[in-house]
Amino acid sequence: MDFSKVLQCRQSTRHFLPEQISREQLEKLLDAANRAPVGSALYRDIHLTVVQDRQLLLQLCEAAWNRFSSAEKVREVAGEVVKKTPGMEKERKPDLFYGAPTVIFVSHRKQTLQPGIQWANVTSVVNQMHLAAADMGLGSCYMWGALESMRMLPEWDHTELLQLPEDFEPLLGLAVGYPAEELRPKETAHDPLSVNFIP
Numbered sequence: 001m002d003f004s005k006v007l008q009c010r011q012s013t014r015h016f017l018p019e020q021i022s023r024e025q026l027e028k029l030l031d032a033a034n035r036a037p038v039g040s041a042l043y044r045d046i047h048l049t050v051v052q053d054r055q056l057l058l059q060l061c062e063a064a065w066n067r068f069s070s071a072e073k074v075r076e077v078a079g080e081v082v083k084k085t086p087g088m089e090k091e092r093k094p095d096l097f098y099g100a101p102t103v104i105f106v107s108h109r110k111q112t113l114q115p116g117i118q119w120a121n122v123t124s125v126v127n128q129m130h131l132a133a134a135d136m137g138l139g140s141c142y143m144w145g146a147l148e149s150m151r152m153l154p155e156w157d158h159t160e161l162l163q164l165p166e167d168f169e170p171l172l173g174l175a176v177g178y179p180a181e182e183l184r185p186k187e188t189a190h191d192p193l194s195v196n197f198i199p
């Protein structure tokens with residue numbers, strides 16, 4: 001796909017078909033991740049986990065289910081996304097991965113050397129895969145909510161299911177699959193970002 005079309009088609013998919021992506025598509029996503037810019041080229045500080053086990057994914061939702069005790073809480077945490085996801089407020093146990101057959105978690109080595117760079121690094125990797133998915137006509141969506149909920153409610157933290165190397169923590173993920181609705185170029189729904197020009 002032409003790159004400007006990829007940018008126009010890039011969007012968060014929140015309804016996936018159950019059909020699994022192919023091995024070749026998965027390899028392309030992982031290749032895109034490996035081509036992402038990473039601070040100080042510390043690629044060894046990043047770890048990817050490909051999960052294609054729906055049961056495991058639902059277990060990772062448990063912290064969020066316990067956190068979203070009321071519709072008010074759902075609105076507070078999920079903000080604008082609630083409006084785009086019918087039923088989200090009412091569902092007691094929503095699938096935070098929206099039925100995606102594959103989720104790629106991006107973990108980072110715990111570190112204090114450059115505080116905050118781990119967040120920038122995992123975002124760089126996830127965004128690279130998000131764009132590569134759009135290029136292949138696959139739907140994808142950043143996944144923050146489930147992991148944040150596990151950090152907020154340690155008693156429901158199932159990070160161990162990801163079998164991470166020692167000293168790594170999962171910070172972000174990307175849900176991927178065939179979108180229920182084909183990706184089409186879309187207008188930005190928000191006001192343009194504010195910009196100042198100097199001079």
Ligand SMILES: Cc1cc2nc3c(=O)[nH]c(=O)nc-3n(C[C@H](O)[C@H](O)[C@H](O)COP(=O)(O)O)c2cc1C
Binds near residue numbers: 080145
């Ligand atoms: C860091 C980050 C975390 C996000 N986490 C989630 C998430 O957990 N669940 C979700 O449905 N969308 C998540 N999103 C997607 C945003 O809600 C989405 O990008 C925004 O609403 C704009 O919509 P668009 O991507 O369709 O243009 C996340 C996006 C970013 C950049």
